[in-house]
Amino acid sequence: MPTIKLTVNAKPVTMEVEARTLLVDLIREHLKLTGTHVGCDTSQCGACVVMVGGQSVKSCSMLAVEADGQDVTTIEGMAKNGELHPLQKAFHENHGLQCGFCTPGVVISASDLLKKNPSPDEGQIREWLEGNICRCTGYHNIVKAVQQCADEMKGGA
Amino acid sequence: MDNFEFHKPTSIDDAIKAVDGKDEPKFLAGGQSLIPVMKLDMAQPSDLVSLAGVATLKEIKEDGDTLVIGAMATHATVAESDAVTKAIPSIASMAGHIGDAQVRNRGTIGGSVAHADPAADYPAALVALNATVKTHKREIAAEDFFTELFETALEEGELITAIHFKKPKRSWYEKFQSPASKYAIAGVCVAEYDDGVRVAITGAGNKVFRHAGMEKALSGNFDPSALDGVDVDAGELRTDVEASAEYRAHLVKVMAKRAVKNAR
Amino acid sequence: MGKVIGERVLRKEDTRFLTGKGRYTDDLNRPNQAYAYVLRSPMAHAKIASIDTEDAKQADGVLAVLTGKDHADAGFGGLPCGWLIHNKDGSPMHEPPHPSLVADRVRHVGDNVAVVIAETKAQAKAAAQMIMVDYEELPVVPDITAAIADGAPKVWDDTPVGNRCYDWHIGEKDPTDAAFAKAKHVVSIDLVNQRLIPNAMEPRAAIGEYDPSTDDHTLWTTSQNPHLIRLLIGAFTMQIPEHKLRIIAPDVGGGFGSKIYHYAEEVLVLWASKVVGRPVKWTAERSESFITDAHGRDHISHAELAIDDKGKFLGLRVSTKANMGAYLSTFASAVPTYLYGTLLSGVYVIPAIYAEVEAVFTNTTAVDAYRGAGRPEATYLLERLVTKAARELGIDEVELRRRNVIQPDQFPYQTPVALEYDVGEFEKCLDVALEQVDYANFEKRREEAKSRGMLRGIGMSLYVEACGLAPSALAGAIGARAGLYESGTIRVNPTGNVTVFTGTHSHGQGHETTFAQLVADQLGIPVESVEVKHGDTSNTAFGMGSYGSRSLPVGGSALWKAGEKIIAKGRKIAAHILEASVDDVEFVDGEFRVKGTDKKMLFAEVAFSAYVPHNYPLEELEPGLEESAFYDPKNFTFPGGCHVVEVEIDPETGVTKVVDVAVADDVGKVINPMIVDGQIHGGLAQGIGQALLEHAKYDEQGQLLTGSYMTYTMPRAADFPFFKVGNHVTHCTHNPLGSKGCGEVGAIGVPPAVINAVINALEPEGVTDIEMPATPERVWRALNEAKKA
Numbered sequence A: 001m002p003t004i005k006l007t008v009n010a011k012p013v014t015m016e017v018e019a020r021t022l023l024v025d026l027i028r029e030h031l032k033l034t035g036t037h038v039g040c041d042t043s044q045c046g047a048c049v050v051m052v053g054g055q056s057v058k059s060c061s062m063l064a065v066e067a068d069g070q071d072v073t074t075i076e077g078m079a080k081n082g083e084l085h086p087l088q089k090a091f092h093e094n095h096g097l098q099c100g101f102c103t104p105g106v107v108i109s110a111s112d113l114l115k116k117n118p119s120p121d122e123g124q125i126r127e128w129l130e131g132n133i134c135r136c137t138g139y140h141n142i143v144k145a146v147q148q149c150a151d152e153m154k155g156g157a
Numbered sequence B: 001m002d003n004f005e006f007h008k009p010t011s012i013d014d015a016i017k018a019v020d021g022k023d024e025p026k027f028l029a030g031g032q033s034l035i036p037v038m039k040l041d042m043a044q045p046s047d048l049v050s051l052a053g054v055a056t057l058k059e060i061k062e063d064g065d066t067l068v069i070g071a072m073a074t075h076a077t078v079a080e081s082d083a084v085t086k087a088i089p090s091i092a093s094m095a096g097h098i099g100d101a102q103v104r105n106r107g108t109i110g111g112s113v114a115h116a117d118p119a120a121d122y123p124a125a126l127v128a129l130n131a132t133v134k135t136h137k138r139e140i141a142a143e144d145f146f147t148e149l150f151e152t153a154l155e156e157g158e159l160i161t162a163i164h165f166k167k168p169k170r171s172w173y174e175k176f177q178s179p180a181s182k183y184a185i186a187g188v189c190v191a192e193y194d195d196g197v198r199v200a201i202t203g204a205g206n207k208v209f210r211h212a213g214m215e216k217a218l219s220g221n222f223d224p225s226a227l228d229g230v231d232v233d234a235g236e237l238r239t240d241v242e243a244s245a246e247y248r249a250h251l252v253k254v255m256a257k258r259a260v261k262n263a264r
Numbered sequence C: 001m002g003k004v005i006g007e008r009v010l011r012k013e014d015t016r017f018l019t020g021k022g023r024y025t026d027d028l029n030r031p032n033q034a035y036a037y038v039l040r041s042p043m044a045h046a047k048i049a050s051i052d053t054e055d056a057k058q059a060d061g062v063l064a065v066l067t068g069k070d071h072a073d074a075g076f077g078g079l080p081c082g083w084l085i086h087n088k089d090g091s092p093m094h095e096p097p098h099p100s101l102v103a104d105r106v107r108h109v110g111d112n113v114a115v116v117i118a119e120t121k122a123q124a125k126a127a128a129q130m131i132m133v134d135y136e137e138l139p140v141v142p143d144i145t146a147a148i149a150d151g152a153p154k155v156w157d158d159t160p161v162g163n164r165c166y167d168w169h170i171g172e173k174d175p176t177d178a179a180f181a182k183a184k185h186v187v188s189i190d191l192v193n194q195r196l197i198p199n200a201m202e203p204r205a206a207i208g209e210y211d212p213s214t215d216d217h218t219l220w221t222t223s224q225n226p227h228l229i230r231l232l233i234g235a236f237t238m239q240i241p242e243h244k245l246r247i248i249a250p251d252v253g254g255g256f257g258s259k260i261y262h263y264a265e266e267v268l269v270l271w272a273s274k275v276v277g278r279p280v281k282w283t284a285e286r287s288e289s290f291i292t293d294a295h296g297r298d299h300i301s302h303a304e305l306a307i308d309d310k311g312k313f314l315g316l317r318v319s320t321k322a323n324m325g326a327y328l329s330t331f332a333s334a335v336p337t338y339l340y341g342t343l344l345s346g347v348y349v350i351p352a353i354y355a356e357v358e359a360v361f362t363n364t365t366a367v368d369a370y371r372g373a374g375r376p377e378a379t380y381l382l383e384r385l386v387t388k389a390a391r392e393l394g395i396d397e398v399e400l401r402r403r404n405v406i407q408p409d410q411f412p413y414q415t416p417v418a419l420e421y422d423v424g425e426f427e428k429c430l431d432v433a434l435e436q437v438d439y440a441n442f443e444k445r446r447e448e449a450k451s452r453g454m455l456r457g458i459g460m461s462l463y464v465e466a467c468g469l470a471p472s473a474l475a476g477a478i479g480a481r482a483g484l485y486e487s488g489t490i491r492v493n494p495t496g497n498v499t500v501f502t503g504t505h506s507h508g509q510g511h512e513t514t515f516a517q518l519v520a521d522q523l524g525i526p527v528e529s530v531e532v533k534h535g536d537t538s539n540t541a542f543g544m545g546s547y548g549s550r551s552l553p554v555g556g557s558a559l560w561k562a563g564e565k566i567i568a569k570g571r572k573i574a575a576h577i578l579e580a581s582v583d584d585v586e587f588v589d590g591e592f593r594v595k596g597t598d599k600k601m602l603f604a605e606v607a608f609s610a611y612v613p614h615n616y617p618l619e620e621l622e623p624g625l626e627e628s629a630f631y632d633p634k635n636f637t638f639p640g641g642c643h644v645v646e647v648e649i650d651p652e653t654g655v656t657k658v659v660d661v662a663v664a665d666d667v668g669k670v671i672n673p674m675i676v677d678g679q680i681h682g683g684l685a686q687g688i689g690q691a692l693l694e695h696a697k698y699d700e701q702g703q704l705l706t707g708s709y710m711t712y713t714m715p716r717a718a719d720f721p722f723f724k725v726g727n728h729v730t731h732c733t734h735n736p737l738g739s740k741g742c743g744e745v746g747a748i749g750v751p752p753a754v755i756n757a758v759i760n761a762l763e764p765e766g767v768t769d770i771e772m773p774a775t776p777e778r779v780w781r782a783l784n785e786a787k788k789a
Helices: A023-030 A086-093 A101-118 A121-131 A140-157 B013-019 B035-038 B073-078 B082-087 B089-095 B101-106 B108-115 B124-127 B212-220 B246-262 C014-018 C054-058 C068-073 C120-129 C143-146 C172-182 C226-237 C263-274 C286-291 C375-393 C397-404 C426-437 C439-451 C471-477 C511-523 C551-577 C605-612 C673-692 C745-765 C775-787
Strands: A003-008 A011-016 A048-053 A055-058 A071-073 B005-007 B025-028 B048-050 B058-061 B066-070 B130-133 B139-141 B147-148 B162-167 B170-177 B184-193 B196-202 C035-039 C045-050 C060-069 C112-118 C134-136 C164-171 C183-195 C205-211 C215-223 C245-249 C280-283 C296-306 C313-325 C350-362 C453-462 C488-494 C498-502 C530-533 C585-588 C593-596 C600-601 C627-632 C640-650 C655-666 C722-725
Touching: A003 C035, A003 C245, A003 C511, A003 C722, A023 A048, A048 C035, A055 A101, A055 B101, A086 A140, A086 C014, A101 A140, A101 B101, A101 C014, A121 A140, A121 B101, A140 C673, B025 C183, B058 B082, B066 B082, B073 B089, B073 B101, B073 B170, B082 B089, B082 B108, B089 B147, B089 B170, B089 C439, B089 C471, B108 B124, B108 B162, B124 B147, B124 B162, B124 B170, B124 B184, B124 B196, B147 C453, B170 B246, B184 B212, B196 B212, B196 B246, B196 C640, B246 C286, B246 C775, C035 C120, C035 C263, C035 C286, C045 C112, C045 C215, C054 C060, C054 C120, C054 C426, C060 C068, C060 C120, C060 C263, C060 C453, C112 C120, C112 C263, C143 C296, C143 C313, C143 C350, C143 C511, C164 C172, C172 C296, C172 C350, C183 C375, C183 C673, C205 C263, C215 C226, C215 C263, C226 C245, C226 C263, C226 C296, C263 C280, C263 C673, C286 C585, C296 C375, C296 C745, C313 C375, C375 C453, C375 C745, C397 C426, C426 C453, C426 C640, C426 C655, C426 C722, C439 C453, C439 C640, C488 C511, C488 C551, C498 C511, C498 C551, C511 C530, C511 C551, C551 C585, C551 C593, C551 C627, C640 C745, C655 C745, C655 C775, C673 C722
Parallel strands: A003 A071, B005 B048, B025 B048, C035 C280, C215 C245, C313 C350, C498 C530, C655 C722
Antiparallel strands: A003 A011, A048 A055, A048 A071, B058 B066, B066 B162, B130 B139, B130 B162, B170 B184, B184 B196, C035 C112, C045 C134, C060 C112, C164 C350, C183 C296, C205 C215, C205 C280, C296 C313, C453 C640, C488 C498, C488 C627, C585 C593, C593 C600, C640 C655
């Protein structure tokens, strides 16, 4: 079995995995980080989105061995020193989540957007979220939360 | 998913050696098509050779009247590339609208082309922009490359290294997406060259194809109105749960006109 | 502190979901757990000639393989239907058996044939593929039209008439016919309310665990109503006595109706855990969810509206065919009857109504309640018909609605279809919604769109729904096999903080916050001092769960009653300590005060005295401060409102873009406006999804053509604009809160508004009808046909 070394939420991980292990299974089953979810089997729902090497990816469509040597951030690694990430805060303040199942993927995906485009307009936010399906919120408050976060981060910068 | 041997070479030569003599080897690029297919057990490779460690495959460069995009360039990289935007803006725009953000972050041009999905976007760009598929041992004209549904001219163990696009005077790609899967139901790439116009259509048939009638009409007059009298034969197109052949034929024309209108 | 009803309190549950600490069923793992994989039928209709499990049993890691025969041998009952509908002639509906594993015949793609238990999920799945099933194909009934055709094959051999489950009616036929006889105008319409798939983002999952040392059974399951599941397993499927059966529905990732029902896998994991002596977990893959979660809607209707010379409605005649699927899911039979026929009066005065509903079996996945359940179907029918009537009569559709809407002074209003609406000001909702959308200037916007080559249209609907299910005696009289009250317990802890237990279940609705606000407000304590517990039968009193927008009006009312008991007891304790008569002690702003004096005790002080009863009326009062209440509603609640939608259609491609959505809903007293708005947003998205995107399609062989997100269109962020959510509230008159419920209003009101807008946009091109979903191809075809005509 291949041995992989990676960093997950700033902690080094060294582990033997079967080559066929999906990254999402490494995260959920082996590392017990169950904030990353599986909502479909056709790589579309986005509940499993995590950051790998600074890019948001669907962890159901990537092998754990492909993450060898990379930095991985899951929803559990977003808050720092007990402080919620500005996006997490914005989702809370804007009621950007209901059942919470898609939320980790949406938050990670949105953080990738704001990194690439700190001032997205409404249309750009909606288009970026193409890969995240939410059945509860009608996306209204998700988009509001991302807008608020973008505004605040700009204000802070 | 069955298990397999995983290899991660750092050079093209090592990648070729890694597949040599193996039962059912496959190259792994971004995995955005291959891994979903493997999850469905529709591909069961004995060996998976990751190309992520081969740095030379990621290169994007302009070379005279050619734009070279390395096989491992991701859609996101292509979309954001200044070289691509400058040389052939239609490719940057097209790459920026493939799948969704996460697919674009992983998916690569080489992977997409090798998978040859009849509804993928890149095949239309390759065929319209008179591209050459460069492999580790030869060059294949795009038109000869896409042979059948999910089939290409690639031989066993043959590795795509780069795609060479011929810079047009202007070009554009427009697609009508499936609202469910976001794949193209009808995608049309038009490209104007000194010696004529090329029109390639994806999503509508069993593989990418050129449309002689449109090319002829546009070669005389590169204007949307030139397509008014051109017929798109629904008989050659696909009917499935997403769209009828008749509707696809209509959309092909609408998308072609929009592509001509937006060409730059 | 104190007055927090009506405040925008941020959700208490958010932190765990936002930090990845939510605990959904599949996130849980039990020590020594094994895994189940269910082998499903690939055929829509076939006889199982033989089934060979030998290879599967020998496969790596396999612990057990169970089949329909084993299920029958174990003596388990089938999955029951909870609502008995009677035919027109008084005979009961046809209720076929519904075993958790079938033995001899499969009746839809996805029917449960066998279950494999193995050390890993992958091993269970691999072994299931080694089970050899010899199917002998039978003719397939893929849809309603096929089911009612002469000589149709039978899904069930013993249905007395064709594939009929029941043939039901409501209202009075003769007076309705008489109304039509004297009508000046009759407007008719034929409609399809297409089949949908709920698609909560969390796939269903279940873990069964049996402890032989205590004979205790525990089931973790993705359920909207754990007590109901315990009742059904206890009384019907497995006959495990309730005191030996604990059901836990932990964090649940959305339901929308689909997680109300008792599903086979709940039986299978409990059974298997006993067979293999280990906990057994099952998690659906999304492709399994598509073919096994109960679907929604699926009606074909014909309706006629009789109108007099002044544009007043005289009568309504409706004939509906409803698809039940192959089996009767838990509440399937109630949806096209009591949740549909009773709502056909809508917000209008319609003196005579008669509706007939024929429900049929087909070789498809079972159909049951999905967000709105019956009420969206009724609203769609009526509001399409009213807009069509306005067009045919040449009356402005707003004016026609104003002429017929029930006026505030007509309440309580008895409809001809059984319901008595208590209160509502529907015309005000219409005014608010039209104002928000700037109705007066619509034609300017249409012109502007035209200059861009786009077809712009506006559409509206008024709706009323019956929520707060349900008065038990009434429900029982019309066939419900359960009561529909709710329970609540308030446990005041010694230092004055509070733990609340509710029989309802939150799977996105934010009960942990709303109910905390309710109790905090009533007891005058901070919201932070209230913790709401739900979802575990071992720590909540019997309750019926969450669906039909019932949690607040019914469950909240139960908690309110429990709170009143707490206050009553507190007054007795305070009276004793303050040496006053109970009658002189009042509870104001979180304090027990002796009227006319400055003597008082804080709520926390009274609580402490109840648990440290040194100075306490022990002879007449028990120590402790914990009260439970059951609340049985006196009537349904009737949320209502107006939804207005504007669309722009690209005539070249047929693509419809929703450009404006303005709603004015009356959900009764609002506890947390932020949460209410969120519920409305979600309902609107699902309703717009139905109108434009979603469609569960089967082919002639009964194969689901839209069995994944590759082909079933889930609404995405770019499909919507921001929603303009307004309101005009009246308070429910018969529950202590005045709340009516808000979970379903979005999905109920908006589909006809969208379709009316699409038709409005296409009307100048000669199009007068289009079906849901109004896909680009359908719009393109409608435009083509209009051009030809």
